[in-house]
Amino acid sequence: MMLKLVEQDKLLQPYEGIIERRHRQVLDMEREFTYRTTRLADSCNSYLYYGLHRTANEWVFREWAPNATAIYFLGEFNDWRKHPDYALTKAGSGNWEIRLPADVLAHEMLYRLLVEWDGGSGERLPSHVRRVVQDEYTKVYSAQVWEPLHPYLMHNERPPRAENPLIYEAHIGMATEHRRVATFTEFRLFVLPRIVDLGYNTIQLMAIQEHPYYGSFGYQVANFFAVSSRFGTPEELRALIDAAHGMGVRVIMDIVHSHAVNNEEEGLSRFDGTEDQYFYPGARGHHPLWDSRCFDYGKHEVLNFLLSNCKYWLEEFHFDGFRFDGITSMLYWDHGIERSFTEYSMYYDGNEDENAITYLALANRVIHQVLPDAISIAEDVSGMPGVASPIEDGGMGFDYRMNMGTPDYWIKLLKEKRDEEWHVGDLFYELTNKRDEEHTISYAESHDQALVGDKTIFFRLVDKAVYTSMSVFDSNVIVDRGMALHKMIRLVTIGTAADGYLNFMGNEWGHPEWIDFPREGNGWSYEHARRLWSLVDDENLRFRFLNVFDKAMLQAVTDNRVFDWRPEPLVRDNERQVLIFTRGDVMFVFNFNPEKSFPDYKFDAPSGKFTYILDTDDKAFDGAGRINHGTEHFTRYVSPGRGQLSLYIPARTGMILRRS
Numbered sequence: 303m304m305l306k307l308v309e310q311d312k313l314l315q316p317y318e319g320i321i322e323r324r325h326r327q328v329l330d331m332e333r334e335f336t337y338r339t340t341r342l343a344d345s346c347n348s349y350l351y352y353g354l355h356r357t358a359n360e361w362v363f364r365e366w367a368p369n370a371t372a373i374y375f376l377g378e379f380n381d382w383r384k385h386p387d388y389a390l391t392k393a394g395s396g397n398w399e400i401r402l403p404a405d406v407l408a409h410e411m412l413y414r415l416l417v418e419w420d421g422g423s424g425e426r427l428p429s430h431v432r433r434v435v436q437d438e439y440t441k442v443y444s445a446q447v448w449e450p451l452h453p454y455l456m457h458n459e460r461p462p463r464a465e466n467p468l469i470y471e472a473h474i475g476m477a478t479e480h481r482r483v484a485t486f487t488e489f490r491l492f493v494l495p496r497i498v499d500l501g502y503n504t505i506q507l508m509a510i511q512e513h514p515y516y517g518s519f520g521y522q523v524a525n526f527f528a529v530s531s532r533f534g535t536p537e538e539l540r541a542l543i544d545a546a547h548g549m550g551v552r553v554i555m556d557i558v559h560s561h562a563v564n565n566e567e568e569g570l571s572r573f574d575g576t577e578d579q580y581f582y583p584g585a586r587g588h589h590p591l592w593d594s595r596c597f598d599y600g601k602h603e604v605l606n607f608l609l610s611n612c613k614y615w616l617e618e619f620h621f622d623g624f625r626f627d628g629i630t631s632m633l634y635w636d637h638g639i640e641r642s643f644t645e646y647s648m649y650y651d652g653n654e655d656e657n658a659i660t661y662l663a664l665a666n667r668v669i670h671q672v673l674p675d676a677i678s679i680a681e682d683v684s685g686m687p688g689v690a691s692p693i694e695d696g697g698m699g700f701d702y703r704m705n706m707g708t709p710d711y712w713i714k715l716l717k718e719k720r721d722e723e724w725h726v727g728d729l730f731y732e733l734t735n736k737r738d739e740e741h742t743i744s745y746a747e748s749h750d751q752a753l754v755g756d757k758t759i760f761f762r763l764v765d766k767a768v769y770t771s772m773s774v775f776d777s778n779v780i781v782d783r784g785m786a787l788h789k790m791i792r793l794v795t796i797g798t799a800a801d802g803y804l805n806f807m808g809n810e811w812g813h814p815e816w817i818d819f820p821r822e823g824n825g826w827s828y829e830h831a832r833r834l835w836s837l838v839d840d841e842n843l844r845f846r847f848l849n850v851f852d853k854a855m856l857q858a859v860t861d862n863r864v865f866d867w868r869p870e871p872l873v874r875d876n877e878r879q880v881l882i883f884t885r886g887d888v889m890f891v892f893n894f895n896p897e898k899s900f901p902d903y904k905f906d907a908p909s910g911k912f913t914y915i916l917d918t919d920d921k922a923f924d925g926a927g928r929i930n931h932g933t934e935h936f937t938r939y940v941s942p943g944r945g946q947l948s949l950y951i952p953a954r955t956g957m958i959l960r961r962s
Contacts, residue, residue, distance in 0.1 A: 305696035307688050310739050314687060317650040321688070324656055325696045328663040331605070335664075342664060343671035348610035349527055349618075353430030354407075356449050361402040365428060366603060367574035368396030370417050376425070377413030379406050384416055396603075409451070412444040419575030424566060426573055427525060429607070433536065434512045434528045434568075443514060443524075443568045446531075454537040456620055458548040461503075463622075463675035466865040467702070467802040468856055469554075470502040471748055473509055474533040475516065476817070477807065479835050481828035483516070486538035490545050492835075493807075498549045500810065500849075501856035504677075505546060506625055508556040508749070510539070510615075514568045517819035519749065521627060522594060523558045524569035526611050529619075536619075543620050552622040554677060555615055559608050559665070560628030561594040571595050580604055589631065591639060599632070599657035608661065609668050616672045623677035624669065626700070630684045632658040643684045659698060662689075666699030677701045679743060690740035702802060705742040708733060709751050712791060716762050721783075721896040726881035727874040729894075733798035734869055744799035746791050749806045752817045754830070760788050760812030760848075768814040772843045783896070785844060786925070786954040788812055789851050789918040790892060793956040794881070796859055797890040798869050803859075811838040811849035847924035854923070858916045858958055862888050873905045880951060884908065887961040888915070893951040899928070900951045907947035909937045910961040917957035928952040935959070 308314045308321060332342050339345045354363045367373060375388040390398040407413075412435070415426045427434060433448035477493045478484035497505060509520020512528035520530070529536045543553045562580070563569040570580045580603075581587035581595040589596055598604050615621045630638040634653050641648070662680075669676050680689045680700040691697025711732045715724065736742050752758045761768060763784035771778035792810075796803045814837075818830035838845045859865070867886035874881060879894040882905060889912060893900065912935040919925035929952065937945025951957075 306694075307691050307696035307739070310695075311687060311737075313646055317646065320650045321696050324659055325693075327656060328660050328693060331660050332664060332667065334602070335605070341671050342609070343613060343668045346606060346609040346613050346668055348606050349430050349432075349614045353428055353432065353527070354445075354447065356404075360404055361407050362399070363390070363402070363428070364393065364397060364399045365390065365415065366396050367398060367417055367579070369419050369574040369576045369579065370398065371420060372418040373398050374416040374418075375400055375402075375413060376416050377407075378411055379413075382414075407447050409447055409449045411447045413447065414444050417574055422575055424572070424575075426566070427568055429570060429573065430527050431525050432527050432529075433531065434525045435531045436514075448536060450537060454540040454544070456540065456544045456547075458544050460547055460620065460622060460675075461550045461552050463677065464503040464552065465801075467504040467552075467677060467743065467804075468502045468860070469504045469506050469743065469802065469804040470497045470500070470807065471506045471508065471556075471804055472497075472807040473519070473749070474507065474530075475509065476819075476831045477833055479832055481832060483532050483828075484832075486534040486542045489533075490538075490542040494542070494546060494549065494551075496835075498551060500853045501860060502551065502805075504552045504554060504622075506554050506556055506804070510555050511558060514563060514565055517821045518563075519753075519819065520556070521558055522561075522563040522592075524563045524565055526562075526607075527614055540619055547620070552677075553620075554623040554625055554679070555621045556627055557612070557615070557624040558627045559597070559611070559661075560626075560632045561589050561592060561596055564588075564594050569595075580607070586635065589637065591637070592631075596631075599655065599661040605661060605664065609664060612665050612668050613672050616669065616676065622673070622675075623679070623701075625679040625681060625704070626662070626665075627681055629662070629680045629682040629689065632662070633682065633684065633686055638684050641684075643686075646687070649684070649686045662700075663693050663698045667693060670699070679704060681706070685737075687737065690737075690742070695739075702741045702743050703736075704804075705736060705744040705799070707735065708744050708795060709747050712746055712759065712795075713751060713756075713762075716759070721787075721894070722879075724879055724894045725876050726879055726892070726894060727876050729794070730798065730869075730871055730874055730881055730883065733795065734800075736800055741801040742799070743802040743804050744795055745804035745806075746795045747806060747809055748804060749817060752806065752809070752813075754816050754818035757816055758809055758813055759791060760784060760809070761814050761816070763787055764812075768812075772837075772845065774842055774844055781844065783954070784812075785848065786918065788848060789855075789923060790894065790954065790956040792852070793855055793916075793918060793958075794890070794892055796855060797864070797883070797885070797956075797958075799865070800868070801865060805852070808833045808835075810852040811845045813837075844924055847922075851918065851923040854916055862915065862958075862960060864888055872907060882907075889959045889961065890956070891949060891951060891959065892956045893953055895953050897953055899953045900949075902948050903951045904946055904948045906940065907937055907945060908961060909939065909943055909945040911936050912947065912959040912961050915958040915960050917955060919952055919955040919957075925955075926952070928955070929957065 373390040433446040512525035688697035690703040693699040820826040921927035
């Protein structure tokens with residue numbers, strides 16, 4: 303019987319055999335893992351077995367290191383020296399174990415492992431370590447016993463799943479205005495209320511897994527089960543998530559399973575002296591651009607490690623789902639580097655890592671078994687069919703795919719086209735181009751578009767005028783243009799979004815400049831690794847109007863259930879740069895023309911009365927106030943169910959109307 307994925311897209315029929323084989327591989331691997339359990343999730347518990355655990359009378363520590371000849375526990379309890387009393391013993395299948403009296407270890411005590419193998423040895427951090435801290439002076443990382451006397455207990459139920467996620471992407475460390483790393487507590491107290499006030503229903507937290515290099519933005523993970531100690535303690539992360547839940551906001555995690563840091567003392571690389579314990583052997587185990595290690599997704603132990611990691615964050619911290627980073631790098635042996643995926647054959651030509659495809663499907667199985675209303679989002683630039691299709695249909699089971707073409711399109715348009723050259727037909731096509739069977743998250747810009755060497759959309763629009771002409775008492779044509787287009791770009795992006803929307807922290811109000819973490823090249827400066835909230839809070843600056851607009855935009859989209867309908871174009875007037883489309887009874891109207899307003903723009907529209915919901919030119923949003931919101935528009939009868947509408951559409955304005 304043909305899989306539904308192939309049924310839905312006839313162009314996939316030549317590759318039906320490959321798709322079916324991949325599907326069988328997923329089901330076969332699932333059966334291998336569940337021969338003793340009913341559900342896959344019940345067999346993925348590596349974090350309950352490995353690592354350090356406190357029982358009633360003792361401490362138990364276990365590690366998997368099949369190539370090791372000896373492993374020793376090092377710490378403050380034995381002056382960091384190799385000692386036979388702290389030697390682990392073999393426990394079979396490459397596992398090692400040690401049991402210590404309850405009084406040997408205490409909360410916050412530091413420890414590491416000394417792993418020996420034929421021909422060498424090295425100090426390592428445990429593979430399942432849950433707490434890692436760095437010495438302020440030596441810069442050495444150590445595991446830390448984390449067994450607080452009063453662990454944080456969650457008080458609030460998880461909010462119900464939002465079928466249309468409005469996602470606020472955030473980085474804890476750069477959430478403060480101070481030139482330092484911010485904390486979970488600061489984020490909970492000072493940033494979370496801003497997010498709730500704006501109307502976002504989901505927070506996506508970046509850089510949660512421990513990473514030795516702050517400048518990696520959290521994408522070079524060393525310790526997959528450890529909360530990044532830069533931002534605070536595991537208890538403080540739990541308190542943040544609990545607080546968000548109490549305010550009706552779900553929290554998902556930006557999880558990195560696409561690769562691991564190359565570091566050996568801090569990470570998994572050459573943990574037991576071999577190159578291929580966790581990673582592919584040879585060149586395939588090394589990412590050529592990221593200088594990192596690539597997991598061997600065909601190994602049972604590695605699959606168990608990663609699948610258990612998904613379960614761990616859901617159960618231990620009450621995350622509500624994940625955004626999986628770097629899917630494209632996982633899916634292809636060449637990591638998709640410098641490839642343009644222009645035809646279907648490029649998804650089925652043997653360049654695909656089918657072990658990774660199996661892993662991603664199994665990860666989604668585990669996630670939704672542990673938490674049925676969890677959401678999982680794939681970051682895949684290649685557009686491989688099936689990524690966001692159900693496993694039963696032949697897909698990988700992600701709930702959503704990031705619509706990565708949208709921000710790329712905006713940057714290309716702003717870089718290469720004059721305002722007068724914006725083609726609204728192309729614009730509508732690019733913003734709505736997606737696979738029908740998949741749910742997608744759209745966004746104008748995420749953190750990616752603002753990294754050092756690039757600019758935020760607002761900074762690209764206004765450039766140096768952001769430093770001199772943002773006062774409410776000034777008038778500047780460059781800033782006027784930037785304010786207008788910033789609002790329009792966001793409104794048309796969410797207006798055409800299929801299933802959800804994402805914004806990166808601060809970009810909603812036009813945060814200037816770029817993101818650049820402390821590094822040698824900038825003198826280890828925090829200047830660009832922070833958010834300048836005082837700019838949006840200053841009533842004498844125009845940034846606050848963009849913030850007010852963002853709130854009104856989200857409320858308009860939510861209150862009118864815009865995502866319940868697909869965008870249907872009414873007008874794509876390329877000559878006059880007017881774009882009009884409907885979503886159910888809601889009409890979006892845009893005039894991208896930089897100079898020409900149209901006082902009596904006539905077009906065919908559904909019959910009825912139309913009233914204003916929102917317009918970017920409103921004085922409340924720093925506009926000119928050219929629209930009278932009290933005006934009601936009635937269609938003139940043309941034929942049954944259809945009429946002609948006439949609107950005043952000012953230049954550089956977007957608006958929403960509702961039919962009744």
